[in-house]
Amino acid sequence: VLVLQTDLSCSYISPVAARLLGYPKLGYQEFDLLSFVHRDDRVAATSLFNATQEGSMETIEIRLRHFVGTYAWFEVGGTDLTGDPSINGILLNAREIGDRKMAEERLLHSEARFKALVQNSTDLVIVIEPNGAVGYASPSVEASLGMPLSLIQGLQMSEVFAENTLPLTDLLESQQPLIGWNSAAIEFGYRATSGDWRILETTLTDLRGEPAVGGLVFNARDITDRKQMNELLLHQATHDELTGLPNRRHLLDLLSQTLDRNGGTTTVSALLVDIDDFKDVNDSLGHSFGDRLLEAIAERLTGLVHSEVLDAGDIAARIGGDEFVVAFERAHGEKQTADICEQVLVALNTPFVIDGRELTVTASAGLAFDHDRSNSAELLLQNADTAMYKAKDLGKRQVVVFESYMHVATFDRLELRADLARAVAQEQFEAYYQPVVNLATQKIVGAEALVRWRHPERGMVGPGLFIPLAEESGLIAPIGEFMLSTACEDLCDWREEFGAAVEDFTVSVNLSVQQLHDRRIVGKVSDILEQTGLPAERLVLEVTESTLITETEMISSTMQQLRSFGTRLAIDDFGTGYSSLGYIQQFEFDVLKIDKSFVDDLDSFTNQRIVSAVLQLADQLGVRTIAEGIEQELQAELLKSLGCKLGQGYLYAKPMPAQEFRELLRIASDPFEIPTEVVEFQV
Ligand code: C2E
Ligand code: MG
Numbered sequence: 092v093l094v095l096q097t098d099l100s101c102s103y104i105s106p107v108a109a110r111l112l113g114y115p116k117l118g119y120q121e122f123d124l125l126s127f128v129h130r131d132d133r134v135a136a137t138s139l140f141n142a143t144q145e146g147s148m149e150t151i152e153i154r155l156r157h158f159v160g161t162y163a164w165f166e167v168g169g170t171d172l173t174g175d176p177s178i179n180g181i182l183l184n185a186r187e188i189g190d191r192k193m194a195e196e197r198l199l200h201s202e203a204r205f206k207a208l209v210q211n212s213t214d215l216v217i218v219i220e221p222n223g224a225v226g227y228a229s230p231s232v233e234a235s236l237g238m239p240l241s242l243i244q245g246l247q248m249s250e251v252f253a254e255n256t257l258p259l260t261d262l263l264e265s266q267q268p269l270i271g272w273n274s275a276a277i278e279f280g281y282r283a284t285s286g287d288w289r290i291l292e293t294t295l296t297d298l299r300g301e302p303a304v305g306g307l308v309f310n311a312r313d314i315t316d317r318k319q320m321n322e323l324l325l326h327q328a329t330h331d332e333l334t335g336l337p338n339r340r341h342l343l344d345l346l347s348q349t350l351d352r353n354g355g356t357t358t359v360s361a362l363l364v365d366i367d368d369f370k371d372v373n374d375s376l377g378h379s380f381g382d383r384l385l386e387a388i389a390e391r392l393t394g395l396v397h398s399e400v401l402d403a404g405d406i407a408a409r410i411g412g413d414e415f416v417v418a419f420e421r422a423h424g425e426k427q428t429a430d431i432c433e434q435v436l437v438a439l440n441t442p443f444v445i446d447g448r449e450l451t452v453t454a455s456a457g458l459a460f461d462h463d464r465s466n467s468a469e470l471l472l473q474n475a476d477t478a479m480y481k482a483k484d485l486g487k488r489q490v491v492v493f494e495s496y497m498h499v500a501t502f503d504r505l506e507l508r509a510d511l512a513r514a515v516a517q518e519q520f521e522a523y524y525q526p527v528v529n530l531a532t533q534k535i536v537g538a539e540a541l542v543r544w545r546h547p548e549r550g551m552v553g554p555g556l557f558i559p560l561a562e563e564s565g566l567i568a569p570i571g572e573f574m575l576s577t578a579c580e581d582l583c584d585w586r587e588e589f590g591a592a593v594e595d596f597t598v599s600v601n602l603s604v605q606q607l608h609d610r611r612i613v614g615k616v617s618d619i620l621e622q623t624g625l626p627a628e629r630l631v632l633e634v635t636e637s638t639l640i641t642e643t644e645m646i647s648s649t650m651q652q653l654r655s656f657g658t659r660l661a662i663d664d665f666g667t668g669y670s671s672l673g674y675i676q677q678f679e680f681d682v683l684k685i686d687k688s689f690v691d692d693l694d695s696f697t698n699q700r701i702v703s704a705v706l707q708l709a710d711q712l713g714v715r716t717i718a719e720g721i722e723q724e725l726q727a728e729l730l731k732s733l734g735c736k737l738g739q740g741y742l743y744a745k746p747m748p749a750q751e752f753r754e755l756l757r758i759a760s761d762p763f764e765i766p767t768e769v770v771e772f773q774v
């Protein structure tokens with residue numbers, strides 16, 4: 092409280108006022124109020140003073156200077172008490188209002204901030220009036236819709252967002268406050284002026300009861316791109332990038348749904364297809380060629396789903412490198428489904444043309460049924476996988492139906508791979524021999540060495556199963572070396588024991604493409620020949636046709652060197668791969684082995700003509716021919732009539748341990764069993 096005289100001098104200052112202003116020592120007579128008022132507030136202060144003298148009761152807010160130089164806000168009002176003898180002056184009542192001022196400032200500040208936020212937000216902010224018209228639209232609405240704000244204002248929402256799917260009418264018609272809608276995001280679509288269909292995500296806050304707003308606050312953002320990206324990511328996560336087919340995870344989902352859906356009238360089944368020797372394609376033609384082949388295979392499988400071979404509900408998927416799955420929603424009979432699977436393999440066997448290069452693949456497949464409707468998708472696939480491995484083991488290019496006993500033989504491939512490394516160190520491999528016979532005389536002219544793995548727990552494992560693993564892990568080199576030296580040693584033993592009778596005998600050893608890529612192979616073969624003393628021309632090295640698709644310099648020069656010291660070369664599985672008779676001449680093969688698939692289908696006239704042509708050509712080039720996989724007498728007869736001289740097959744003998752093979756030779760050459768004169772091991 093202060094009392095001022097009309098000349099503005101101070102006649103009284105209360106102790107509180109003195110303390111608030113920090114001037115305890117000053118005598119109030121010296122107190123010149125105006126000099127303590129903030130320069131900007133002096134006019135207001137003077138006019139208040141004058142107004143008070145005229146009887147006004149108004150108050151003003153001014154800043155007064157503290158002793159230390161800072162200003163504080165006060166609310167000041169005055170009463171003219173000059174007429175009151177006990178006061179005789181103008182009574183000023185000043186109240187410190189610093190806190191209130193600060194709150195006000197904060198409010199102003201936050202208002203400005205919110206305004207700026209709305210104005211600059213990329214979100215579309217619209218206040219929708221109760222009649223559905225736009226009351227306010229933020230600048231981003233203009234930017235986003237390409238319509239001037241002045242035009243948008245007052246338009247109906249349905250005019251701003253054409254064809255929109257926002258249930259606005261329902262919302263506005265409900266007289267209840269839209270409590271449920273607050274904060275929950277609604278997605279809706281509309282037709283943009285560009286003609287595109289865009290998706291917005293919006294929240295609606297019901298502020299119709301709020302006088303400052305008086306409508307629904309629509310706060311939206313365009314999520315079209317995000318949604319498209321999400322869809323793309325989802326597709327990528329569930330589909331194989333290369334072929335676009337569902338991937339393993341997605342297949343398991345789809346298959347689970349199919350299994351769940353199945354009411355029991357039909358049997359769900361899964362066919363797992365693995366391309367035979369796909370690695371060879373990659374190794375010799377390169378990965379990008381391999382990729383293109385996989386794409387073509389995928390296309391063919393999808394084609395089947397859309398043809399009458401498979402049902403539209405069937406699923407084709409790629410679950411790994413060269414592994415595909417066809418899942419049948421309605422497998423009727425086991426036989427019927429297996430027949431369809433055969434057709435799938437036949438379809439895959441039709442030549443592919445990639446980069447102008449024609450090539451044929453074969454595949455092995457396992458088929459598993461959900462007979463008792465108790466299989467999970469995982470189990471069904473696992474069973475199909477087990478059966479597929481059985482198919483590989485049985486010589487590839489076939490469908491094997493899963494049977495529960497196979498579980499016993501199920502291999503964990505990783506485990507097998509680890510075992511394989513140990514097998515090399517522990518010499519668990521053995522060479523089996525299958526005789527090569529003269530078809531006319533049925534006399535043995537040689538043998539093919541075929542590797543076997545005597546697994547300590549699993550028993551005998553065939554090469555179809557472990558050779559691919561060995562190739563992947565680089566273990567094929569020591570295994571191949573073992574086979575080479577064993578075969579050469581064994582033939583030396585037989586030569587010693589049976590002398591002249593086996594003098595012209597040859598032993599064949601299979602080589603993998605990896606072995607041909609390794610320069611050291613030449614030195615190894617020559618070392619082994621030297622160590623065993625076997626004449627080089629008694630050794631035949633078999634190379635599958637697929638190895639040769641690209642006669643890389645390397646393979647070509649390696650083969651040249653192998654030939655140069657007299658070793659013979661055979662082209663194996665001829666006709667399965669890339670069928671070029673040119674290879675025979677180009678690589679100077681000595682032997683051509685006609686693949687079992689031709690022998691199997693010799694009753695087909697076309698096959699007969701092909702075999703006959705191949706035989707004639709080979710004859711002209713001076714190349715010996717061996718027919719592989721002869722199982723029936725009739726096949727042998729037909730081959731003979733077509734001019735084929737040599738053959739191999741179960742009809743004559745299955746591959747057998749060295750000891751048994753020696754025994755076979757002994758019996759055959761024993762004068763008491765078969766007269767020596769007619770026993771002739773040579774052609
Ligand atoms: P391949 O060189 O074409 O050998 C012929 C395969 O056909 C052998 O299978 C043989 O047991 C089988 N076979 C022979 N006659 C018949 C028959 O009348 N009917 C049927 N169904 N099959 C018959 P195996 O021993 O399982 O060998 C499979 C393949 O594994 C071989 O095919 C060869 O490519 C590879 N392989 C075998 N041993 C070695 C090896 O030491 N090194 C390399 N790199 N590969 C080998
Ligand atoms: Mg062979």
Ligand code: MG
Nearest residue numbers: 663664684719
């Ligand atoms: Mg073969």
